Amino acid sequence: MARQGSRADDTGSAESLTVPFPAVAGGMPTVSHRSQTVRSMARRVSWGLGDQAVSSLTNFLVGVYVARSLDATSFGVFSLVWVTYGVLLNVSRGLGTDPLTVRHSGEPGPEWREAVGRSSGTALVLGIAGGLVGVVVGLLIGGSLGNAFVGLGIVLPALLLQDSWRFAFFAVGRGQYAFVNDLVWAAALVPGMVLASHHHTVSGFVLAWGGSSAVAAIVGAAQARILPRPAAFRTWVRLHRDLGYRYLVENVSTSGASQLRAYGLGAIAGLAAVGTVRGAELLIGPFLAVLMGLSLVSVPEAARILRRSPRRLPQFCLVLGSGQALAAMLWGCVLLFVMPASIGHYFLGDVWDESSRLIVPITASVMSASFLTGAAAGLRALGAARRSLRAQLVAAVLYLGGGLAGAAVGGAYGSAWGVVLAQLAGAGVAWWQLRDGLRDHMGGLGPTDRAQDATPPAEPDAPPTEPIPTTGARPAPAATPTPGHPGDGATDDAAAHATGAPRIPVVARLRTTTQPDTQSGSPERSSR
Incomplete structure (x- = not known):
């Protein structure tokens, strides 16, 4: 794989290395290419909206169900636990899934699979560590609030792991997999909430809500055909510390x-x-x-x-x-x-x-x-x-x-x-x-990069129930490169396409070495 060395490349997707851009006269996309890009973006956004609709509707119904089942003070306790979970979730995202979406967006090839194993392992480690702290704090506090925090500590690893699968799927434009995964969680919530309603305790609702996420977390691993790698926690954090620590804060x-x-x-x-x-x-x-x-x-x-x-x-x-x-x-x-x-x-x-x-x-x-x-x-x-x-x-x-x-x-x-x-x-x-x-x-x-306006072709969605392939990315669609002037990269692109080598966009060709961060004064490390 080519090294991603520039700031633009770090934030780009793997598509820029594997999918040839269509050759368009003058370097500008045609109307059909623009409409194709809009349709592709709309498709990805629609899956994001659909998935979040399921997730937010589930959270809404859980909140309503708890509010109707408990008094105002008990619902306030549940709200404090919910907010605490939000903090821990953002810790996991800052160290685990945010660097994944920034540096490993594209096609589900070997590089993405390696990164997902490490990022999901990071989420699992953080869930276990945060869960232990929650249990200890809950035992020290005692009462209804303490019991609720103990419940959160028990289910936190499953909650964070399930969230990591969602972001892994969206990183490669497979929002339909996240959509199905959240549907599984919603279905598992129903019997859990019914069971918790018989006890009328905050901790019971917390356990039902978080425990059902374990079902979705297991299904997520089956969808991705990837197992979390907790042992790679330190490696993942070290490789992405230039982004991870700042995103964490x-x-x-x-x-x-x-x-x-x-x-x-x-x-x-x-x-x-x-x-x-x-x-x-x-x-x-x-x-x-x-x-x-x-x-x-x-x-x-x-x-x-x-x-x-x-x-x-x-x-x-x-x-x-x-x-x-x-x-x-x-x-x-x-x-x-x-x-x-x-x-x-x-x-x-x-x-x-x-x-x-x-x-x-x-x-x-x-x-x-x-x-x-x-x-x-x-x-x-x-x-x-x-x-x-x-x-x-x-x-x-x-x-x-x-x-x-x-x-x-x-x-x-x-x-x-x-x-x-x-x-x-x-x-x-x-x-x-x-x-x-x-x-x-x-x-x-450079001037070429400022004017760059290429449009990669859109690809059809994979079926929502089809597991993500275990091999590399799908073959790039064929394109006929046009001859270009020396220095514009067209000749190199033709050679790369003919040999099957990954294409490197103009920005990456100009800056494939470590580039200093103009804001922090420290070099931004590339990811493999």
Whole structure:
């Protein structure tokens, strides 16, 4: 395999090394090639939305079921456990799956299989370590909250492993496999929730929710035909420490701020206030399915756009953020003006009366966060880990400060509006960093790279139930290379196509050696 040495190559997909670009006169894609690219992107995005719809709908129904089965205080305990799980999940993603999606997107060849074994092993190790800590902390705390944390510790390895399979599938454009895997989890949840409802304890619901993920984790291994490699944990972290540690801090700062806000809100206004905020978040949950579904595919798509035409990256990020914000506003209007209060009472029970007051600020908060996530996708695609980290740290501090200051002034309602202001400021910082990061990236490209606008051909989806092949990638479709001028790489491309050697895009040919990171001052290490 060719070494991936440049920043653009690190964030690109393996498709750039294995799939010949179509030869188009003047180096620009035709209308048919553009429409083919749009259809291919729409297909991948649709699987991301479908998978996240299943995942978020499942989470929504679990939250509703627990809210109706427990009182407000017990639901607040469940919410604290849920937020804690979110922090640990982001630790796993920062060290395991985020580097995988950045550096190993493309076709499911041997390189991807090796990387998935290591990243899933990393998730399993982190789940076991975090689970042990959760059990110890739960035993020390005692009571209902302590028992809930013990339950989380028991099921955490399965939860993190199942999540790692989802990202592995999306890294190679196989969102249909993640979709099926989440359907399996949803089906396994049904008997677990029914059994837990007979005990009416928070820990019982936690065990049912997390325990059912073990079924999906086993199915994920069968789909990928890959076993996790926990022994490769240190190797994986070492190979990707230039990205992993920064993504770890970035992810944990975001989820950690949410957790600290929940803890602070509980200390200031009581556990019932935490349940109130969680209830409002459940109301906005169907839209969050769209937001999170796009996040699964936004970084790989942004990396593809960056590789083909860097100047279009800000447009993609703006469209991404604007579309999410518009969808959030429409869903908020549905909640305010269309949905009867009786439905809210049915789903949330006693939590509805207070949670309904938070619909407007929660909707505004998600709209602001949409622009932040749009810029964040661009920063990830650029491989600008330091700029991305800076933006997320500032956003996390603002989120925590705004949430706690608002809680001190007006309880759950004040906390929600404090978060709105914080998200607006955080989005501004993220776009500022994206502008500077793209300027740095364009400054390191030659004129040919800046004008590059090639479009790789789309490939049909594999059947959702077909296991991922155990051999290398599918053969690249044939293409007839056109002769080019010396230095433009066309002659080299023809030779590579004739011999079956992997093609190296223009950016990779210009910069196949270690390149210093203009932000951190340290070289960015390539992955094999």
